[in-house]
Amino acid sequence: EPEVTQTPSxxxxxxxxEVILRCVPISNHLYFYWYRQILGQKVEFLVSFYNNExxxxxxxxxxxxxxxxxDGSNFTLKIRSTKLEDSAMYFCASKLFGTNTGELFFGExxxxxxx
Amino acid sequence: KQEVTQIPAALSVPEGENxxxxxxxxDSAIYNLQWFRQDPGKGLTSLLLIQSSQREQTSGRLNASxxxxxxxxxxxxxxxxxxxxxxYLCAPLETxxxxxxxxxxxQLTVNP
Numbered sequence: 001e002p003e004v005t006q007t008p009s010x011x012x013x014x015x016x017x018e019v020i021l022r023c024v025p026i027s028n029h030l031y032f033y034w035y036r037q038i039l040g041q042k043v044e045f046l047v048s049f050y051n052n053e054x055x056x057x058x059x060x061x062x063x064x065x066x067x068x069x070x071d072g073s074n075f076t077l078k079i080r081s082t083k084l085e086d087s088a089m090y091f092c093a094s095k096l097f098g099t100n101t102g103e104l105f106f107g108e109x110x111x112x113x114x115x
Numbered sequence: 116k117q118e119v120t121q122i123p124a125a126l127s128v129p130e131g132e133n134x135x136x137x138x139x140x141x142d143s144a145i146y147n148l149q150w151f152r153q154d155p156g157k158g159l160t161s162l163l164l165i166q167s168s169q170r171e172q173t174s175g176r177l178n179a180s181x182x183x184x185x186x187x188x189x190x191x192x193x194x195x196x197x198x199x200x201x202x203y204l205c206a207p208l209e210t211x212x213x214x215x216x217x218x219x220x221x222q223l224t225v226n227p
Contacts, residue, residue: 043159043204045214056213091158104149104215108158
């Protein structure tokens with residue numbers, strides 16, 4: 001069964017360092033998302049991406065964050081200068097159809113620990 | 116702003132019991148609602164997607180209902196098994212955007 005894959009599964013970084021989290025969405029999907037979950041808290045929306053541009057972003061997704069689809073398969077989330085509060089599980093998700101239909105499929109997540 | 120509440124926060128039942136998990140949301144302008152399962156430290160597994168025009172959706176031992184006008188959804192699990200132990204999350208998709216809004220989840224433990 002097709003799945004969303006994420007790398008790395010766990011990354012430890014020092015505060016102020018840049019981090020890139022990588023995702024390979026399901027191959028024929030067109031809509032891509034990043035969500036995050038701070039330990040013990042709700043899953044929160046970060047950003048949605050379609051047709052090589054951001055469709056929507058949350059208040060969390062400030063100038064320190066960026067997303068890119070550098071080739072036909074990868075979808076990346078970059079955090080330019082990490083803060084302690086960026087420590088969380090980051091989930092990539094994708095769906096085939098537009099915003100009003102279609103099931104969202106999530107990857108297993110990348111755990112980011114900022115020291 | 117959409118707010119999602121899930122009740123109960125935690126539930127412990129003996130194996131074989133039928134159970135109901137509740138989800139309420141404040142903004143009824145939704146396209147659909149998805150139920151997910153999350154195992155500790157793992158990703159989100161989609162269980163059911165119920166469109167706003169539907170009232171019910173079934174998959175195996177799972178049945179989800181949706182009452183959009185009252186802002187409620189329930190997930191019914193029949194004949195629960197220890198393997199069903201996980202956190203269950205509901206997430207409506209608003210018509211105003213592309214984001215899912217998640218509840219805190221119901222942590223289910225099924226005891227053998």
